[in-house]
Amino acid sequence: MFLPIVLSLALCSVLIFLNSMIGKKSTNDREKPSPFECGFDPKSSARVPFSLRFYLVALVFLIFDVEITLILPMPVLMNQSNSLVMFTLIIFFLMILIIGLFHEWNEGALDWDK
Numbered sequence: 001m002f003l004p005i006v007l008s009l010a011l012c013s014v015l016i017f018l019n020s021m022i023g024k025k026s027t028n029d030r031e032k033p034s035p036f037e038c039g040f041d042p043k044s045s046a047r048v049p050f051s052l053r054f055y056l057v058a059l060v061f062l063i064f065d066v067e068i069t070l071i072l073p074m075p076v077l078m079n080q081s082n083s084l085v086m087f088t089l090i091i092f093f094l095m096i097l098i099i100g101l102f103h104e105w106n107e108g109a110l111d112w113d114k
Contacts, residue, residue: 060110063100064097070093071094074086
């Protein structure tokens, strides 16, 4: 009953041993030194300094992305409730967005070549 299991394990062990003895041992792989994806060197340090500009642009994008998701359902809400109150709320919300955008612009967060 256990004979097929023992034979298959023995055959696998023999094949793995033969592969390690006969197989080509290459420590210099062709793919290791070649750049991948965006041209980054794979043998360089993984802890490269991250540019603060990328972080600021990503943060501004995230803020405006969330605010767009809040603006999209507002026309539907205008039909369901008092239109004047919703219109005032939308204008107030957009003014906060515009003031925030001008503030980021004046602080230089949107200037890439600085």
